Amino acid sequence: DGGITQSPKYLFRKEGQNVTLSCEQNLNHDAMYWYRQDPGQGLRLIYYSQIVNDFQKGDIAEGYSVSREKKESFPLTVTSAQKNPTAFYLCASSIDPGQGRVPQHFGDGTRLSIL
Amino acid sequence: KNEVEQSPQNLTAQEGEFITINCSYSVGISALHWLQQHPGGGIVSLFMLSSGKKKHGRLIATINIQEKHSSLHITASHPRDSAVYICAVRPLTGNQFYFGTGTSLTVIP
Numbered sequence: 446d447g448g449i450t451q452s453p454k455y456l457f458r459k460e461g462q463n464v465t466l467s468c469e470q471n472l473n474h475d476a477m478y479w480y481r482q483d484p485g486q487g488l489r490l491i492y493y494s495q496i497v498n499d500f501q502k503g504d505i506a507e508g509y510s511v512s513r514e515k516k517e518s519f520p521l522t523v524t525s526a527q528k529n530p531t532a533f534y535l536c537a538s539s540i541d542p543g544q545g546r547v548p549q550h551f552g553d554g555t556r557l558s559i560l
Numbered sequence: 561k562n563e564v565e566q567s568p569q570n571l572t573a574q575e576g577e578f579i580t581i582n583c584s585y586s587v588g589i590s591a592l593h594w595l596q597q598h599p600g601g602g603i604v605s606l607f608m609l610s611s612g613k614k615k616h617g618r619l620i621a622t623i624n625i626q627e628k629h630s631s632l633h634i635t636a637s638h639p640r641d642s643a644v645y646i647c648a649v650r651p652l653t654g655n656q657f658y659f660g661t662g663t664s665l666t667v668i669p
Binding site: 550 | 562564593595600601602603604605646648656657658659660661662
């Protein structure tokens with residue numbers, strides 16, 4: 446079955462440590478997104494990528510980095526510069542971000558906590 | 561300022577009740593989505609609307625573009641409908657979606 450796979454499901458980070466969250470899709474979608482979800486807030490966009498080797502900052506990109514070397518993969522690194530990384534992170538994809546009417550598919554999320 | 565407002569924030573219903581969740585937005589949009597987030601965190605897209613009404617099983621979604629308002633209805637609610645329901649809109653310009661904070665629904669047997 447086609448879908449989005451995020452790993453790990455739970456992740457713990459020590460102070461000063463970088464961690465990388467994995468997101469893989471086999472839907473052949475061009476666009477991929479990373480969102481952060483905090484209690485009582487809507488999903489907020491961290492980074493998005495419309496095509497391989499290209500990505501743009503979202504609303505809350507500070508302290509995060511991404512890469513898009515392959516169409517299927519869009520890993521997110523939470524750097525030590527992100528002072529409040531504890532949150533639920535969701536990866537999503539869509540066929541073509543330019544059309545504006547294509548539903549996004551979501552992964553099951555990674556819950557990151559600080560030790 | 562949140563471009564998308566949902567109400568109510570929390571909703572508890574008895575099994576079999578008719579449920580309505582509302583979403584209001586402040587920008588012109590090209591599409592509105594209703595999403596369902598299960599307790600484990602995974603999100604499923606329920607509907608994508610740009611006008612009118614859509615029905616899927618016991619779920620009905622409507623949108624009024626002029627009033628910038630959408631509703632999600634659940635008929636004959638069931639405990640397995642318990643989840644957080646999220647409204648998301650895609651503005652006419654840009655590639656982003658804006659998300660509401662969600663409505664947490666609990667259906668009691």
